[in-house]
Amino acid sequence: MTRLAHDSIFTYAPVAITVALTSWLTACSGDATGDAEGGSSDSTAGGDGLDDGVDDDGSTGSTAVDETGDGTSGGLSSGDVEIRRDGHGVPHILADTDAGALYGLGYATAQDRLLQMSVSVLVAQGRVAEFFGEDYFEQDKKFRLMGHWRHAERMAPTLDAEHQELLQAYADGVNAWVLANPDAVNPQFAALGLDVPSWTPVHSLAVWYRVSDLFTNDVTSKAQGLVDFEAEVAAVGLQQAIANAGANAKPGNTQAAVVQSSDVPQEVQDAIAGYAAKMGYGEQSQVTAPHNYGHVTPKFSHAWVMSGDRTSTGESVLVSDPQVPVTSPAFMYEWAIVGDAIHARGVSPAGVPGLLIGYTPTVAWGLTAAGIDSRDLYRLEMTDSEHYTVDGVEHALTSETEMILIAGGQGREVHYRESTWGPVITDLIPGVPGEFAMKGLPFSATERDPFVAMVAMMRSKDIDDVRAAVEQWTTPSANLLVAGPGGSIFFTVIGDIPLRSIASPLGGKIAQDGSATEYDWADVIPQQFRPWVLDPAAGSLLSANHRSVGDWYPLPLGAGQGGGGDSIRSRRLRELLEALPPTMDPATVLDDVQWDCVNVARRDLVALGAHIRSVQPGRLSESTINLLDHLDAWQTAGGSMLTEQAGVYLASRISVKFRVQQTGPEINAQYGGGQVGLSLFLDDMMAQIADDSSYVPSNEVMSYVQTELAAAWSAATASMPDPEQWDAVYANTTTTPTLEYLSGLDLQGSDFGPALQSPTLACADGNTIWSQRAQSYTQHVHLGSVDDSRTVLPPGNTEVGQSELFGSQLDTWAEGSLKSAALSVSAIQALGEPVDILELP
Numbered sequence: 001m002t003r004l005a006h007d008s009i010f011t012y013a014p015v016a017i018t019v020a021l022t023s024w025l026t027a028c029s030g031d032a033t034g035d036a037e038g039g040s041s042d043s044t045a046g047g048d049g050l051d052d053g054v055d056d057d058g059s060t061g062s063t064a065v066d067e068t069g070d071g072t073s074g075g076l077s078s079g080d081v082e083i084r085r086d087g088h089g090v091p092h093i094l095a096d097t098d099a100g101a102l103y104g105l106g107y108a109t110a111q112d113r114l115l116q117m118s119v120s121v122l123v124a125q126g127r128v129a130e131f132f133g134e135d136y137f138e139q140d141k142k143f144r145l146m147g148h149w150r151h152a153e154r155m156a157p158t159l160d161a162e163h164q165e166l167l168q169a170y171a172d173g174v175n176a177w178v179l180a181n182p183d184a185v186n187p188q189f190a191a192l193g194l195d196v197p198s199w200t201p202v203h204s205l206a207v208w209y210r211v212s213d214l215f216t217n218d219v220t221s222k223a224q225g226l227v228d229f230e231a232e233v234a235a236v237g238l239q240q241a242i243a244n245a246g247a248n249a250k251p252g253n254t255q256a257a258v259v260q261s262s263d264v265p266q267e268v269q270d271a272i273a274g275y276a277a278k279m280g281y282g283e284q285s286q287v288t289a290p291h292n293y294g295h296v297t298p299k300f301s302h303a304w305v306m307s308g309d310r311t312s313t314g315e316s317v318l319v320s321d322p323q324v325p326v327t328s329p330a331f332m333y334e335w336a337i338v339g340d341a342i343h344a345r346g347v348s349p350a351g352v353p354g355l356l357i358g359y360t361p362t363v364a365w366g367l368t369a370a371g372i373d374s375r376d377l378y379r380l381e382m383t384d385s386e387h388y389t390v391d392g393v394e395h396a397l398t399s400e401t402e403m404i405l406i407a408g409g410q411g412r413e414v415h416y417r418e419s420t421w422g423p424v425i426t427d428l429i430p431g432v433p434g435e436f437a438m439k440g441l442p443f444s445a446t447e448r449d450p451f452v453a454m455v456a457m458m459r460s461k462d463i464d465d466v467r468a469a470v471e472q473w474t475t476p477s478a479n480l481l482v483a484g485p486g487g488s489i490f491f492t493v494i495g496d497i498p499l500r501s502i503a504s505p506l507g508g509k510i511a512q513d514g515s516a517t518e519y520d521w522a523d524v525i526p527q528q529f530r531p532w533v534l535d536p537a538a539g540s541l542l543s544a545n546h547r548s549v550g551d552w553y554p555l556p557l558g559a560g561q562g563g564g565g566d567s568i569r570s571r572r573l574r575e576l577l578e579a580l581p582p583t584m585d586p587a588t589v590l591d592d593v594q595w596d597c598v599n600v601a602r603r604d605l606v607a608l609g610a611h612i613r614s615v616q617p618g619r620l621s622e623s624t625i626n627l628l629d630h631l632d633a634w635q636t637a638g639g640s641m642l643t644e645q646a647g648v649y650l651a652s653r654i655s656v657k658f659r660v661q662q663t664g665p666e667i668n669a670q671y672g673g674g675q676v677g678l679s680l681f682l683d684d685m686m687a688q689i690a691d692d693s694s695y696v697p698s699n700e701v702m703s704y705v706q707t708e709l710a711a712a713w714s715a716a717t718a719s720m721p722d723p724e725q726w727d728a729v730y731a732n733t734t735t736t737p738t739l740e741y742l743s744g745l746d747l748q749g750s751d752f753g754p755a756l757q758s759p760t761l762a763c764a765d766g767n768t769i770w771s772q773r774a775q776s777y778t779q780h781v782h783l784g785s786v787d788d789s790r791t792v793l794p795p796g797n798t799e800v801g802q803s804e805l806f807g808s809q810l811d812t813w814a815e816g817s818l819k820s821a822a823l824s825v826s827a828i829q830a831l832g833e834p835v836d837i838l839e840l841p
Contacts, residue, residue, distance in 0.1 A: 089805035099169040101339030106173025113350035124206035130405040152206035167201035170353040174199035207351035215476030225510035250672030253565030263536040276554035280502040302544035303366030308487015315784030316483035320366025323774035328739035329799035344458035354454025364781035371560035372477035375440025378514030445474035492532035544570035566679035586782035597763035603639025623710040641765035649726035754801035759814035790818035
């Protein structure tokens with residue numbers, strides 16, 4: 001049959017909410033109120049004299065804490081929900097139940113981000129072309145054929161009763177705000193011709209699954225990989241083809257890994273080795289499956305944490321800076337909630353009632369992208385157009401035809417088909433013969449859901465609570481850094497990691513044989529056997545999309561390029577952390593690291609060029625000598641990419657690409673490619689120069705450096721012949737980006753709403769720690785005084801262009817400062833009177 005998929009999920013009239021919600025509101029006696037302008041208070045909470053929200057018995061995070069002497073939480077009536085807002089409009093919700101807190105969160109989020117939530121759902125449903133035209137058809141087709149919305153529909157009713165209730169409470173809060181405030185709905189809904197949603201638990205799950213896609217590599221390329229491998233097998237035989245594939249493996253840098261064997265107890269290493277051997281991997285195994293798959297690791301970075309041994313207070317400090325492009329509205333949404341067991345603050349994608357990054361009164365966590373390949377292709381053994389066999393047993397594909405509507409054009413049918421492996425996505429793989437089904441996250445996880453993990457994390461009191469919570473975290477894969485009570489720190493890799501069958505050539509790097517279950521995943525690596533470390537000897541941990549574990553680890557993780565060693569940012573972050581004093585004030589953990597604007601790759605390429613100039617000046621061209629002369633002062637000043645730094649324009653023209661096309665085969669074979677190869681190369685060169693000031697690099701090295709630096713000089717002079725104008729041009733064109741409304745992660749274009757002009761940024765280089773154009777959120781938490789936590793979320797917390805809060809954090813962001821982000825109940829109450837008091841039934 002043909003259907004207009006999901007056409008009942010949105011309604012065109014803002015007040016046309018479901019019958020169930022109407023009945024609920026009748027029971028509420030119509031007391032819910034809303035404030036179209038956000039109703040923020042100008043007061044901000046400081047850290048002096050504020051209760052940390054911890055009872056004498058160690059319990060945290062509840063409005064049951066009697067701070068008023070009247071037996072209630074700040075005078076909160078039973079069943080009431082209070083929403084207070086700080087001077088930047090960040091909502092703080094107080095309730096005496098967790099469901100009430102999520103209800104209030106849904107209410108506040110709808111007021112601030114209803115349009116963004118709705119667009120995210122349209123993406124997950126594959127309905128963007130319906131409103132924005134032909135350009136989005138291929139994107140819609142992808143989401144339809146992979147079945148993101150279908151998976152959300154399947155998962156929502158499978159959650160346990162408590163988590164269904166929490167999701168429903170959030171959805172009820174969203175819908176209650178819409179019904180109570182039809183005239184305050186973002187006017188861009190009408191301007192863009194978009195529907196106003198009637199929110200359900202399915203919507204929240206779908207938004208999360210859509211976000212997890214941003215952390216996942218493209219699985220479709222594995223089909224061509226299989227075709228190429230089969231051609232190699234036909235030419236040289238299976239074993240030689242496997243060997244040839246392994247011959248292309250890059251060396252990487254095990255010393256860059258977060259988890260070193262010296263920090264892992266031997267009994268833990270033995271347990272991991274025992275599991276690996278049981279599954280056919282490890283020292284005695286003949287399996288040659290690659291540990292790294294070579295795809296580009298998504299950029300979602302960085303974070304670092306210091307243990308209490310390194311701070312003057314004895315408590316741990318965490319800084320998290322999840323770098324994705326700064327967009328308008330912001331990619332993430334900031335909030336704080338206090339319920340019965342939940343007491344937390346942080347950020348999530350708008351529409352998701354759980355924190356991606358955040359903290360409780362006693363625990364803080366940050367995430368970076370791990371880049372684990374968690375999706376595989378299986379080539380089906382078809383008997384006819386609708387049937388296939390697995391282990392000799394015939395199965396029928398289930399199928400359904402859907403219509404993708406296209407604004408300004410004619411709708412097109414797509415055919416969703418599903419196999420026992422998962423959705424059939426052949427139509428996303430043009431030019432490769434065969435039928436291909438996808439097995440992977442989130443679709444393959446049907447018994448656990450990240451929402452359950454997020455709720456548990458928001459209730460966590462220590463690192464053990466967090467470790468238990470992430471057992472439920474299926475997607476996306478991520479590096480998790482945690483600061484806990486007593487000064488402890490922790491790192492692990494979370495998200496389901498498939499352990500491919502030892503029968504599958506090249507593991508999951510290429511599409512696999514779908515005719516037999518022997519090629520199915522052998523397991524999902526249990527959490528206790530993934531890389532993890534607690535309280536390392538150095539007293540610090542860092543993650544910046546780089547290698548998670550050293551060569552001692554016996555299991556293939558399916559990591560991307562970042563899994564081989566250092567990224568440019570992790571290399572610099574390590575330098576900065578190693579330069580910190582043995583014991584420091586908590587503020588130093590942020591201030592001496594976060595605002596750093598050195599691109600170490602460019603710095604060291606210039607240093608290497610300067611060294612060649614001193615030992616072999618005849619090897620360098622006039623253009624290269626000109627560049628080095630022009631950048632001598634820049635190099636002496638430390639290689640900073642600050643906007644105000646003389647030489648920054650020319651330095652920005654130095655390429656940090658490190659592929660065989662740039663390096664030549666000899667360097668590529670020795671160091672590998674990408675940021676990992678470049679970092680390893682520069683580490684080696686700088687070490688050689690430090691050991692011997694007369695060291696002469698190889699001809700290949702000198703040729704590479706000469707070519708890249710000369711190209712930078714040529715590019716700079718071609719675009720602006722007068723060097724005196726260079727740095728002014730950089731400041732005027734690179735450091736003042738225009739933030740186009742709804743443009744970036746979901747939509748492309750400039751006509752979706754009001755644009756914001758950024759102030760001049762101090763650090764616009766994308767491979768530095770500060771890297772402001774991607775400083776989408778920064779969180780600094782000192783667990784010795786959690787009310788002194790500080791954050792920034794540019795451009796602001798609301799999407800409503802008419803609100804004075806729309807760009808309220810632009811100046812804070814541009815200046816390189818953070819705002820107060822206190823968490824205790826008393827600090828929240830100090831924000832002023834509630835802007836909304838919601839009475840629950």
